[in-house]
Structures are given as structure tokens and as C-alpha cells.
Amino acid sequence: xxxxxxxxxxxxxxxxxxxxxxxxxxxxxxxxxxxxxxxxxxxxxxxxxxxxxxxxxxxxxxxxxxxxxxxxxxxxxxxxxxxxxxxxxxxxxxxxxxxxxxxxxxxxxxxxxxxxxxxxxxxxxxxxxxxxxxxxxxxxxxxxxxxxxxxxxxxxxxxxxxxxxxxxxxxxxxxxxxxxxxxxxxxxxxxxxxxxxxxxxxxxxxxxxxxxxxxxxxxxxxxxxxxxxxxxxx
Numbered sequence: 018x019x020x021x022x023x024x025x026x027x028x029x030x031x032x033x034x035x036x037x038x039x040x041x042x043x044x045x046x047x048x049x050x051x052x053x054x055x056x057x058x059x060x061x062x063x064x065x066x067x068x069x070x071x072x073x074x075x076x077x078x079x080x081x082x083x084x085x086x087x088x089x090x091x092x093x094x095x096x097x098x099x100x101x102x103x104x105x106x107x108x109x110x111x112x113x114x115x116x117x118x119x120x121x122x123x124x125x126x127x128x129x130x131x132x133x134x135x136x137x138x139x140x141x142x143x144x145x146x147x148x149x150x151x152x153x154x155x156x157x158x159x160x161x162x163x164x165x166x167x168x169x170x171x172x173x174x175x176x177x178x179x180x181x182x183x184x185x186x187x188x189x190x191x192x193x194x195x196x197x198x199x200x201x202x203x204x205x206x207x208x209x210x211x212x213x214x215x216x217x218x219x220x221x222x223x224x225x226x227x228x229x230x231x232x233x234x235x236x237x238x239x240x241x242x243x244x245x246x247x248x249x250x251x
Contacts (some may be wrong), residue, residue: 022046026053084108088115129158129167140170147172 021030026049037047037054047054063073076085083092088111099109099116109116122133131139136158147155148169155170162184171179182188 024050024053026050026057084112086112086115088112088119125158129160131158131167143170147175149175 019032021032022036022044023030024036029050031050033044033046035050035052037051038045039047042048049057063075066073074085079085079092083094084098085091086093086098093112093114095108097114098112100107101109111119122136125131125133125136139158140155143155145155146153148159148171150172152172152174155172157171157173157176159168159171159176159179160166161168179189182192
């Protein structure tokens, strides 16, 4: 027969594994079971904090399998909570989503001196779109690698593209001309024989791109303003 011990708090007979260790007692087990001991400690902590005049939040309503996140102030499933082996509960101080946001905000402030409010203002000014391709949700803050000056928020592709092309405007223009030149050569195969393709100058291409962007903006197909790089001057 498996030995049991009665917990005087809940009155239940429980196996030794449900009790903590206490060498001062004859059986080597704690006076109360683990569940009751935790509840007694929590009750003592709440009463002690109230006696000191502190606000005490009651989280007893949080369902099993969930944990209260003090950052977003809502119960979060254990699977979505950070872990910390050095704490008694094994959990961190906030949920994973809040931890990501906190880490991101800390990174931008540490690296660029931007507060979360300033970063959000920059995002709002761009309508939460990449400053180059207009994809939504840009996560990379672009900056001038020589002066360190902050520019705008970019998506990962555009940010990496600028870096791979060494942030050199001449190389970027040459890359654009290269793509357009080969696109014209490929489309020439579809033209009737005897016709010649229309070759546009770089100024004409910029004008065409800006007019197309203005048309899309006026028709309401895009909400963000026309990119400032599409200039009419040569």
C-alpha cells in the first residue's frame, strides 16, 4: 500500500510526492501539501503588501494554463509566455509578444537613440509602408553608413538591396538601367518584324514612373504619398 499523508489545510490524504521537504519533521515532509503551501504563501504576500499600503491585484481568476502578463495586462497561455530557469515558477516577466516589442524598442533606442514614440511617429508618417517598395510593415530603420543619419523605415528586401549595392546611387541607377534594358530586349521578341523599340531616356523613365504613381494615388489605389525619389528634374 502506497504511504500517504494528510494535509491539515485541505484535509486530503496525498502521496509524499505532493509534499515538500522538511528535515525538522519526523517524516521529513513539509506540514502542508505543495498546493496549499503555495496558496498560503500567496495569501500571506497579498496581506503583507496590503498592510504596507500597496495595491494588490487579484489574479486568482486567471484560468489554469494561463499566466497574467503585467505588460499587456491580460492572461496569456503558458506556451506564449517567456521562460526563465532562474525563477521559482520557471516563467519570465512578460509574454513573448511583449518581450519582442520591448526588445525591439530597446534596440532602436540603444542603436539610434529613437524612443518608441519617435519610432511610431516615423512609421505613421510613412503610413506603415516601406519607403521604397511600399510593402506594409517595414521593420528595418535605414541610415547613412557614412554619417550615421537616420533615413526611413524599409522592408528587409529593400534594406538588404541597398547594402548589397553599397548605398551607391550610381550603382543603383546602373542596376535599374540594366534591368530595364534587358526587359526591353525581351519584349522586342514580341514586336512585329520591321518595327523598332521606343527607347526612353532616364529622365523620361523617371517622369513616366512619377506620372504613373500620381495616377494611382489620385485613383485611390494607393494611400501612401508619391515617393519623393521620383523627381521630374533631370
